[in-house]
Amino acid sequence: MAGATASDAHPTMGVKIFSAGAAACLADVVTFPLDTAKVRLQIQGECRTSSAVRYKGVLGTITTLAKTEGPMKLYSGLPAGLQRQMSFASLRIGLYDTVQELFSAGREATLGSKILAGLTTGGVAVFIGQPTEVVKVRLQAQSHLHGPQPRYTGTYNAYRIIATTEGLTGLWKGTTPNLMRNVIINCTELVTYDLMKGVFVNNKLLADDLPCHFVSALIAGFCTTLLSSPVDVVKTRFVNSSPGQYTSVPNCAMAMFTKEGPTAFFKGFVPSFLRLASWNVIMFVCFEHLKRELMKSRQTVDCTT
Template structure:
């Protein structure tokens, strides 16, 4: 085993271990990610006629029974998490919950490896610059900035795999709803080849701006919160040291914060990536944001928040417990 004293070997080990831990966490929680994507896409699936009928029904309900009835009429048109899950299993089978798993796991190899390693490096740089001890907590602005930069950098590399994952998930939904006869892609490699052939290499980075923005916000809430929460837990001594209880408590905090700050950007990213480039629904990130807000309200921007939070909690717990234990076993110490 390479010595952790060798910076290059230690960095390579951290990249490999973070990718392994992320793959385990991604596989364990992927069905919730698929349901989140379906919920985020369903708001734009209404045809113009259906949307007009929905607005008319809501207006009539408002006139007859007030704003509460109108809200109920709008809510009835949007199935919830349980209904979407049952629909997927009924129409696509249990394995339909894992459509797009391969590119999702592939995405985390560069994404999580780069973001975690970059955050550690930026944290160390900030500590040296500020003259603080390696174990001391970072000032909040420095921690937030480190998480923001690390997340954006990791996602920039991982956008193609993220794009393929979203499109394969969207294809499964379109086929199940009878909107398409068959998926556009036979598999992950076919998806990469097809997109590159028809749209060029830049096509693999379609939707990269909201994707990078979303990842930056996720890691602003995730990495910086986990780092700060873990150090606070260790200082309190409530868990008795740097152990699984400390990692679990810190991951719960980071998962919630990441969900709150990132869901609107995640909705925009998903819709821009899933749309047909030949007949785009949205002109860009700002248009998608404003159109969603105007048509669906704030609720539309937080479509999929429940499965996002429900997934990020277990994902964070699985990842950080696995990653911290793998680091210790490799002699690299805690995060």
């Protein structure tokens, strides 16, 4: 990322990938209840029965979930979420600098090379991590209140049932909207963070430390949520849908628009922002710290040997 100092200069690609994966997993553990609340709010409106539980706001959704289905329901799908971060975030974030250097061809990175790097790493990561996204969303959306038997009893049960009933392609269901979503998120999140960090450090407004990382990540979180929300809602609805419920991604989007209006595309915006902003802050702060500490440890080992 921009503004590297001597203490954290030139971390290796392996260090970046490991640091990104570990930091993303930590951020996911802390913010997962917000993500679950976001999913429940996004799918609300599909079930019109009078007995359906209604969720209102972030805290209201979390409280209702904890009361009606138990506190552990807030972490339903966490194993798949961690698998997603290890296969997804580690690549899209850990490879960003390396790919950016390839596109800039040794010259100073431009906005264009930053965007291309975000597009490339985000796209590759989606195809690799999509099965974990499908399982995570379905487990988060699953409620025992809507039937005597849950669709899935656990993470690996979900993988097996989806693969056997929907085919292997079922594990890559919703790849198109998820690709659109994550390309937007990856570009906006990483490029905004990189640019803001560069502005703060290069103009000596903030040093390359915790306050700079915190503010840059917060700004990146807001911009990312604003741009990605419509695609995120469509992705969640389509991924969670039963076979045949929607004929295509555009059909899903059109059904939302005609039945619930344009505001449906911003359902769950507040928990999305709270989750993404807090996730960004935790991830980027830990990512920067881990990179520095790992490089210091490596330098210490090199000196002793």
